[in-house]
């Protein structure tokens with residue numbers, strides 16, 4: 001049979017691409033990849049047992065379909081120590097490789113607020129054994145996200161309070177001006193490792209105060225000048 005001439009079809013209907021709403025519009029931002037920056041606030045690096053001065057940036061990924069938009073985080077399987085990490089999302093409208101730092105912000109479509117939910121016990125075991133982090137980081141519903149707000153509306157925030165409350169009590173606090181690797185630097189660095197593309201999301205790292213969540217907890221996160229997120233652990 002001549003395959004080239006045959007009509008092709010999917011074996012099964014592909015899922016719609018994961019997408020984030022854009023605040024104040026009826027548009028959706030289709031998500032390509034999710035990159036996460038590790039230990040990007042000094043105080044968090046210290047609380048995780050590392051020296052913040054000695055490390056170049058490093059990255060891991062979550063899966064686009066790990067995104068949660070409905071405000072519910074189902075407590076995941078195979079863990080008894082799930083941590084919250086409040087982070088600013090950087091959403092790329094264009095990409096490329098070897099992007100110079102001084103051109104990196106041109107790639108940014110907008111910003112949002114996200115939670116890098118982490119099975120800390122599984123991540124810890126993976127670190128100990130020199131194994132990959134996916135089991136700790138890239139599981140179902142591990143990336144609750146807010147809608148995005150375009151940079152054309154808010155600019156490119158380089159300072160502003162970042163905080164997370166759990167059941168009304170402050171757990172995490174920081175400021176965007178404490179990021180070790182700034183947004184243009186993380187984009188530039190990442191683009192030397194991967195071909196960045198429209199639809200890529202970067203979770204920019206979390207301030208100190210990460211801790212375990214329980215079923216029933218309500219997580220309220222805020223990035224000043226960007227937005228907020230509220231998620232219930234179910």
Ligand code: MN
Pocket residue numbers: 036037038085087116203205206
């Ligand atoms: Mn994180």
